[in-house]
Amino acid sequence: xxxxxxxxxxxxxxxxxxxxxxxxxxxxxxxxxxxxxxxxxxxxxxxxxxxxxxxxxxxxxxxxxxxxxxxxxxxxxxxxxxxxxxxxxxxxxxxxxxxxxxxxxxxxxxxxxxxxxxxxxxxxxxxxxxxxxxxxxxxxxxxxxxxxxxxxx
Numbered sequence: 001x002x003x004x005x006x007x008x009x010x011x012x013x014x015x016x017x018x019x020x021x022x023x024x025x026x027x028x029x030x031x032x033x034x035x036x037x038x039x040x041x042x043x044x045x046x047x048x049x050x051x052x053x054x055x056x057x058x059x060x061x062x063x064x065x066x067x068x069x070x071x072x073x074x075x076x077x078x079x080x081x082x083x084x085x086x087x088x089x090x091x092x093x094x095x096x097x098x099x100x101x102x103x104x105x106x107x108x109x110x111x112x113x114x115x116x117x118x119x120x121x122x123x124x125x126x127x128x129x130x131x132x133x134x135x136x137x138x139x140x141x142x143x144x145x146x147x148x149x150x151x152x153x
Contacts, residue, residue, distance in 0.1 A: 016111055023107040029100045031074050039067050039077070039091075040101060047090030049082065076100060 003011075017034050024032050038057035042048065054064035068091055071077040076097035082088040093101060116128050 012115070016115060019111050019114075020104060020107055023111070024100060024103060027103045027107075029103065032076070032100060036067060036071060036076075039064070039071060040097075040104065043077075043091060043093065045093075047080065047082070047092035049088055050091055053091060071097070 014034075017037050020037070021032060021034050038059065039053060042053050042056035050064055050068060051061060053068070054061045057064060068077060072079065075094055078092055078094050079089045080092055082090045112129075119128050
């Protein structure tokens with residue numbers, strides 16, 4: 001089957017997130033789903049405004065708000081005043097959320113290594129991560145590239 005590169009990369013991305021969710025469930029976080037990934041992925045350790053989370057994830061403010069509200073209800077996130085602007089609120093990790101993120105970060109390294117092994121077994125050789133990083137850097141240098149959202153730490 002000859003699929004376009006974007007379909008293959010999206011499929012790999014979805015599989016990696018699925019593996020991460022399985023790991024989180026096994027580690028005692030059974031209520032986290034793949035839909036929550038954009039929240040955790042785009043959240044700064046010291047908190048992030050909802051508007052920035054939505055922009056980084058490429059989803060609407062309303063959709064991100066629903067995800068965040070759900071994660072607050074599950075005990076992973078909280079809202080607190082932004083020290084830089086008392087009128088604004090930051091979305092921050094609770095201790096439960098911090099534990100989930102620590103678990104996820106440890107799991108990501110193992111998942112990455114497993115995928116590098118799969119790609120080598122499929123015929124790719126050399127520094128796969130370096131090659132992907134270089135290709136992405138090259139793409140970002142082209143005039144057609146849409147810049148990342150400023151403020152992502």
